[in-house]
Amino acid sequence: MAQTKSGLAHFELTSWQALPVMPIYMEQLLQLVNQTLAPLGITAVTKTMVNSYVKQHFFSRPVGRQYTRNQIVAVIVVTILKQDFDLTTISRAILKIRDSRAIEPRYQQFKVAFERALRLQSLQLTPADATAQAIELAAQTVGAHLLTQQRLS
Template sequence: MATPALATYHLMAWDELPDVPVYMEQLLELVNDALAPLGSTVTKTMVNSYVKQHFFSRPTGRRYTRNHVVAVLVVSILKLDFSLPVISQAILQIRDSRQIEPRYEQFRQAFEQALREHPLTIATNDPLTHAIQLAAQTVAAHLLTNQVLTDLAQA
């Protein structure tokens, strides 16, 4: 069972994100506030690295759009379990689809649902058994995701 903070975690919906460009400090505050319950933080160096790795385009006039905020949020969450090359494959697929808003909403909803409704079939009060089940589920989901991304890249 997810911890209470995770069971009620809310990742900002598209319409809750700023609709005007923000400066780096504002982006960091916004993203770090959103990621705090996940135990993750983002630095200016990390954001600059994401730009250099082409996860998203350079900001215009040192201001970041809603698409930039979404990219930093998603990359930061995915980094909790996936390598940057795998994340890059996913980000490029989304960027190339030119459907950033609906794809972000799909990710947000799936992520929140996964935190609330783990599809584990064996219920237990033993924390170690629960941890083992979650670890197995994470690795399985990771492997399946890698396979789907590999298949997409080869298509």
């Protein structure tokens, strides 16, 4: 689904506090994550994808087939990062966050940074030339990607 500049400029990820306190089942996880990310036009998360994330150790196996806040935010963040990063890079980032045992504050940092990036990029775009805008965004994306790779190494 295509988004207008203003649509993405107003996008907000679910806050930590708004996430379910009690563990949820797979279907609830998929519904929550897909509703959250739908405005971004990202491909819907599937059960197979979530199971793959578990196998790749992005987060621990669910207990009693139920997923906690930590696992929910991992699915959200991995799904967003997959838009630009390979799974090896994502794994390095997730492991650093997991090892820090600071999942809630790191998710909040990601939330704020992601929303800020969408707002700033939307504000900086001028309506004159869509191709020039795409070139500018692509160059910024690659630059940010390279800097991210360097920081995770």
